Amino acid sequence: MEITIIKEYCKGCGYCIEYCPKKVYGKSKIMNKKGYLVPEVIDLEKCSECGLCDLYCPEFAIILEKGEGKHERN
Amino acid sequence: MTAMAKETPLVHPLVNQYLRPERMPHLACPGCGIGQVVHCTLNAVAELGLTPLNTVWVQGVGCSSRLSYALWKGDSIDAHHGRIFAVATGLKMCRPELNYILFTGDGDCASIGGNHFIHACRRNLDVVAIMFNNGIYGMTGGQVAPTTPLGASTTTTPHGNFEAPFDLCKVAEAAGASYVARWRAIDFKPLTHSIKKGIRIKGLAFIEVLLPCATNFGRYVLKTGDPGKVQKWINDRVVTLKKAESMSPEELKDKVLIGEFVERERPGVVESYQSLLKRLKEV
Amino acid sequence: MKGTKTGTFFVQGDEAIAEGAIAAGCRYFAGYPITPAQEIAEILAQRMPEIGGVCMQMEDELASIHSVGGASCAGFKAMTASSGPGISLKLEGLGWGIKNELPYVVVDIQRAGPSNGVATSVAQGDFYTVRYGSAGGNHALIALSPKSVQEAFDLTIECFNLAEIFRCPVFLLCDETVGHTREKLVIPDPSKIKIVERKKPAVPPEQFVLYPLDDDSVINYPFPSVGEGYSICVSPYTHTSKGYPSTEKVDQDKMARRLTNKIMKNVDKLTRVEKKYLEDAEVAVIAYGASARPALAAVEKARGNGMKVGFLRPIIVWPFPDEEIYSVAERVNFILVPELNTDGQMVREVARAAKGKAEVYHLGSGGVETHLPDEIWGEIRRLKK
Numbered sequence: 001m002e003i004t005i006i007k008e009y010c011k012g013c014g015y016c017i018e019y020c021p022k023k024v025y026g027k028s029k030i031m032n033k034k035g036y037l038v039p040e041v042i043d044l045e046k047c048s049e050c051g052l053c054d055l056y057c058p059e060f061a062i063i064l065e066k067g068e069g070k071h072e073r074n
Numbered sequence: 075m076t077a078m079a080k081e082t083p084l085v086h087p088l089v090n091q092y093l094r095p096e097r098m099p100h101l102a103c104p105g106c107g108i109g110q111v112v113h114c115t116l117n118a119v120a121e122l123g124l125t126p127l128n129t130v131w132v133q134g135v136g137c138s139s140r141l142s143y144a145l146w147k148g149d150s151i152d153a154h155h156g157r158i159f160a161v162a163t164g165l166k167m168c169r170p171e172l173n174y175i176l177f178t179g180d181g182d183c184a185s186i187g188g189n190h191f192i193h194a195c196r197r198n199l200d201v202v203a204i205m206f207n208n209g210i211y212g213m214t215g216g217q218v219a220p221t222t223p224l225g226a227s228t229t230t231t232p233h234g235n236f237e238a239p240f241d242l243c244k245v246a247e248a249a250g251a252s253y254v255a256r257w258r259a260i261d262f263k264p265l266t267h268s269i270k271k272g273i274r275i276k277g278l279a280f281i282e283v284l285l286p287c288a289t290n291f292g293r294y295v296l297k298t299g300d301p302g303k304v305q306k307w308i309n310d311r312v313v314t315l316k317k318a319e320s321m322s323p324e325e326l327k328d329k330v331l332i333g334e335f336v337e338r339e340r341p342g343v344v345e346s347y348q349s350l351l352k353r354l355k356e357v
Numbered sequence: 358m359k360g361t362k363t364g365t366f367f368v369q370g371d372e373a374i375a376e377g378a379i380a381a382g383c384r385y386f387a388g389y390p391i392t393p394a395q396e397i398a399e400i401l402a403q404r405m406p407e408i409g410g411v412c413m414q415m416e417d418e419l420a421s422i423h424s425v426g427g428a429s430c431a432g433f434k435a436m437t438a439s440s441g442p443g444i445s446l447k448l449e450g451l452g453w454g455i456k457n458e459l460p461y462v463v464v465d466i467q468r469a470g471p472s473n474g475v476a477t478s479v480a481q482g483d484f485y486t487v488r489y490g491s492a493g494g495n496h497a498l499i500a501l502s503p504k505s506v507q508e509a510f511d512l513t514i515e516c517f518n519l520a521e522i523f524r525c526p527v528f529l530l531c532d533e534t535v536g537h538t539r540e541k542l543v544i545p546d547p548s549k550i551k552i553v554e555r556k557k558p559a560v561p562p563e564q565f566v567l568y569p570l571d572d573d574s575v576i577n578y579p580f581p582s583v584g585e586g587y588s589i590c591v592s593p594y595t596h597t598s599k600g601y602p603s604t605e606k607v608d609q610d611k612m613a614r615r616l617t618n619k620i621m622k623n624v625d626k627l628t629r630v631e632k633k634y635l636e637d638a639e640v641a642v643i644a645y646g647a648s649a650r651p652a653l654a655a656v657e658k659a660r661g662n663g664m665k666v667g668f669l670r671p672i673i674v675w676p677f678p679d680e681e682i683y684s685v686a687e688r689v690n691f692i693l694v695p696e697l698n699t700d701g702q703m704v705r706e707v708a709r710a711a712k713g714k715a716e717v718y719h720l721g722s723g724g725v726e727t728h729l730p731d732e733i734w735g736e737i738r739r740l741k742k
Contacts, residue, residue, distance in 0.1 A: 006084055011104035013301055019260075036104065055117075055262050058109025059099055060086035097601070130583050135593070144590045144601050149583040151430055152592035153423060154453055160420035164427025164435070165583060167411045168385055172584045190423075193416040347411065354406050 001049050002065045003041055004073040009061035012036035016053040016062060022046040025053065041072050088116040092126060093145050100141050105301025107259030107285030108141050108206060114262055115175060115204065118269035129173040130165065134158045134187065137213045137287075138179035138206035156187030159194035162201050163343075170344045173273060174201040181211045184220040184242055191242075195249030198277040198342030202269065205242060205280065208287035209295070216290035226295040243282055247336045252277025254336035258308060259285035261332070268334065277342045284308050284330065358382050360408035361547040370509040370535040371396035373542050374464055375404065377513030378436050380550055383462070384410035385428035385435035387421040392476040393533040394438040394466040418443040422450035422463070429459040430591055432555065432582030434517055438464035440533075441474060444483060448490040451526055455496045455616060457591045458568065460520035460527075460555070460580065462513070463487075467532040467646075469697075469724035479533040479647050480724025484702035487528045488675050495613035497620035499627060500528035500675040504649040506540035512672070518553040519627075523576050523620060530674055532697075534647035534727055555580060562587045570598045570611040574622035620676060630681050631670040634660060638667030640737060641689045641715075643682070643707055645671050647727045648695045655733035666737060674703070679710040686711035693737055695720040695728045 003024075010032055016039050017025045024047045028040035047070060054064040085095045093116075102108045119129065126148030133139035135155035143152040153161040158176050166174055183191050183205045194203070210228060211217040218228040218235050221242070226235045246254045253275045257265040265283065272279025286292065286304035293299055296307055315333035318326060361380040366372075375397045378386070386405060388398040398414065405412035411428070415421040421437045428435040439447055444465050454461060469475040470482045483490075488498050499519050503509040513529055520527040558565045558579040567589055569575050581587035590600025595609045603609075620627065631649075634656060635641065644652035649670045659666040669685055671678050686692060692715050694704040699721045708717040720736045722728060 004084060006086070009099045011099070011102075013105035015105065015301075018302060052262075054086075055113060056110065056260070058102060058106060058113070060089050060109065060113065061099075063084075063086050126588065127586055128584065140602075143592055143594075148588050149430075150588070150590045150592075150600075151427070151583070152590075152594070153426075154450065154593050157419065157423040157450070157453075160415065160423035161427035161430075163413065163415070163420070164385065164387065164424030164429075165431050167413065167424075168428045168431035168433045169582070169584055189416055190420055193420070347406075351406055351409060355409075 001047065001067055001069065002071040002073055003044070003047065004063040005038065005040070006061045006063070007032045007038045009059040010036055010038040011059055012038065013058065014039070015056045015058070019056050020053055021050060022048055044070050044072055088113070088120065092116050092119060092147050094147055097145050100145060102137065102141050103289045105286060105288050106137070107283070108138060110259040110262070111204060111206065111265070111283050111285065112142065112145070114266040115269055117266045118273060122270055122273055124173055124273070129175065131175050131177065132158050132162050132165065133177040134179070134182035135213070136179040136182050136211065137208070139177050139182060140213060142177045156182050156185070157190060158182070159187060159190035159199070159203070163194065163197070163199055166199055166201060166344055167347065170200070170348070175273070176201055176203040178203060178205050180205065180207045180209065180219045180221040184240070192245065192249045195246045195251040195278050195280065198250050198252055198340065200277055200342050200344050202272040202279045202281070204269070205282045207242070207282050207284050208291055210287055210291040212287050212290050216294045222295070228294050243280065243335055246280040251280045251336065252339050252342070253279040255334040256282040256284065256330070256332045258312060258332060259283050260305065275337070276339050276345065284312065284332070358547050358550070358552055360404070361544065361550065363544050363546050366542045366544070367539055368506065368542050369396060369537055369539050370503070370506045370531065371466065371537065372400050373506045373510040374438070374513045374529065374531065375400040376544060377510040378462070378517070379404060379408065380544065380547065381434065381514040381517035382552055382554070383434045383436050383517060384408070385425065385433040386410070386437065387413040387415045387424045387428070387435070388438050389415055389418045389421050389443060391440050391443045393468055393536050394440045394464065396536070397438040397464060418446035419450055422447040423453070425461050426450060426454050426459055429454070429461045430583055430589065434460070434555070436462040436464065438466065440466045440468045441470050441476070442472060444486060445490070448486070451491040452493060453593050454526040455491065456593065458524040458580065460524050462516045462520055462527050462529060464529045464531060466536040467530065475725050477533065478725040479697060479727060481532060481646060481648065481697040481702070482724070483530065484674065487530055496616040498528065498675050499523060499525065499620060499673065500530045501672060502530040502646045502674045503535055504646060504670065505535065506538065506542050509535055510542055510544065514550060514552070518551070521553040521555055523623070524578055524580055525620070528675070530646065532647045557581055558587065566598045567600050568596065568598050568612070570608070570615050573615040573618040576619060576623055624676050627673050627676050628678050628681060629672040630678050631672060633668040635667035635669065635685060635688070637665050638688065639665045639690050640741065641667045641669060641685050641692045642695065642733065642737070643669045643685070643692055644695050645674055645703060648697060651728045651730045652695050652733055654730035655737065658730060658734045659737055664737070664741070677706045677710065682707055682710035683712060683714065686714035689715050691716040691718060691740060693718050693720060693733070693740060695733050697722050697724040697727065699723055
């Protein structure tokens with residue numbers, strides 16, 4: 001499983017943080033070019049690959065690829 | 075690091091396959107549910123095997139429509155405010171073999187486009203119409219819409235809305251649409267399922283989607299700019315059809331029902347006209 | 358063209374227009390019932406399905422013109438027809454067709470106005486409406502006006518051809534007199550009718566530019582339809598050559614110049630007038646449509662009485678034939694423009710094009726009936742004194 005956050009698409013709405021049932025995401029201090037504070041993965045191990053973050057993101061900024069192991073890509 | 079910098083920017087696989095990556099990020103405000111609905115639409119399109127070659131997106135004017143314009147990798151027809159059903163009638167009657175997905179808003183569909191919407195349902199035009207209901211005119215800055223609740227404060231009803239809203243799903247049902255449903259943008263599975271059904275069913279599929287507008291509805295009506303709070307306001311007002319069965323009329327008074335209201339596949343204008351042409355040929 | 362009804366007939370102008378559309382290859386019509394244009398819809402409702410076309414009665418005038426735009430995007434030659442307030446409504450949709458360079462035809466059977474006026478009677482109040490009525494400006498427009506039933510047929514075909522060549526909506530500016538008068542109509546064999554077909558791109562989608570904004574005068578430009586793999590982007594907003602929305606001044610300017618210049622820089626291909634008795638004329642009468650035949654009769658009466666009067670009739674009324682008018686104005690003392698309106702419409706264009714070389718006078722009337730030749734002849738005599 002690999003989680004990718006496309007920072008430049010993010011608009012800081014916080015849906016991924018709010019709706020992740022396992023609380024994998026949290027707010028970061030990283031700001032993208034448009035000035036939005038993007039989320040970050042705070043606990044990758046908790047991820048159950050439900051895919052809700054991928055679905056909930058209105059900006060297509062999160063890609064969850066299911067598979068072996070647990071990775072994070074920036 | 076140099077090699078990585080020269081790579082094309084990473085895009086979501088759905089964006090790569092069905093949208094124009096150069097048009098991303100799209101225009102919606104932070105927290106706007108329109109992106110989620112587009113995501114559900116792309117899921118439905120992918121699951122049914124539709125392609126940019128055989129599917130046309132038609133949209134109107136407003137947040138709902140501006141987002142989807144020139145976003146779809148295939149043909150993208152953006153009509154005047156309220157006229158998508160009329161344009162789609164011309165398109166579908168001439169090229170009935172293509173699939174048409176229409177995106178409209180509460181102002182575009184219920185207000186200026188009301189007449190065309192009613193007649194498209196009457197004709198049971200074989201298209202899918204997804205209406206984004208955020209209860210306000212978003213793009214023009216927060217004016218009252220035909221779906222804005224009574225008493226709400228907007229830029230054109232600063233003393234409170236003195237007109238009652240109406241239920242578009244009931245209008246679609248009365249006018250004759252084959253399939254009518256209402257969901258929230260966050261109801262991913264049922265919404266994707268409805269869009270898939272809408273594409274497959276013969277006749278007009280009208281899917282109303284309730285979604286939060288923090289920028290205008292939130293600010294003017296609910297006095298908050300937090301999309302999460304606007305979403306919560308929506309969540310508190312919706313009731314599924316199943317749950318509504320066990321509720322009294324008083325309990326249902328200010329609630330909005332979500333679910334599939336109508337499913338009655340029957341031929342529409344395209345089929346009627348095709349059989350008319352066939353009949354004349356045989357004479 | 359399959360479906361062309363070759364033969365000799367005695368029909369109304371409206372029917373000639375319907376048959377002209379079919380002969381030109383029109384296979385989509387959408388309209389809303391309105392006097393005096395509804396005969397076009399009624400005849401096409403009968404004929405279109407018989408030849409595999411589509412004829413729709415839409416819920417209103419706006420839906421009609423927008424569905425015609427949609428049909429054009431779907432690759433069909435399409436037409437709508439109306440009159441009076443119906444044309445006013447259609448002007449909203451016309452802007453969409455102009456901006457996106459969609460080929461289609463709009464028929465205006467002018468009737469007495471303003472507002473509902475006299476539905477069953479003639480006038481010529483829409484001369485400026487069709488040209489400037491669609492808000493926003495930044496475009497030119499092509500309009501043709503027939504004087505007879507035969508011309509109604511011929512010019513309808515010409516409208517469709519020009520729509521394809523210039524990739525734009527074209528008006529047939531007709532009127533209730535021509536629309537409802539019955540006259541002889543000869544429809545030739547299809548092989549003798551010149552038709553311009555929709556041009557399709559010769560290059561693959563990656564190389565094709567949908568809106569040639571960098572060349573403001575190119576015509577005969579391809580227009581692919583939906584479902585052909587060209588991923589066309591059609592929008593009411595100002596857009597780039599690709600069709601993507603833009604708010605840049607440079608894109609707005611390019612687009613505005615193209616929409617104006619593709620017609621105005623090709624005016625030489627859009628000049629068509631009828632001229633009679635102008636070689637030695639001292640006075641000229643300029644009229645179009647329903648006013649043309651009474652005007653010509655008056656001119657011939659004047660000639661019979663020894664007056665040197667000439668006649669000119671614009672057939673393509675927009676773009677206005679400035680050079681033809683100027684060459685007449687240089688030679689004559691004054692020009693009389695009989696028109697069925699009281700506010701003076703074509704007379705203003707004549708005065709502008711004359712550039713002060715001759716006096717220009719208006720013989721106006723609210724409509725309902727055309728001018729009588731004697732009225733025009735009387736006015737010529739009065740002005741000569």
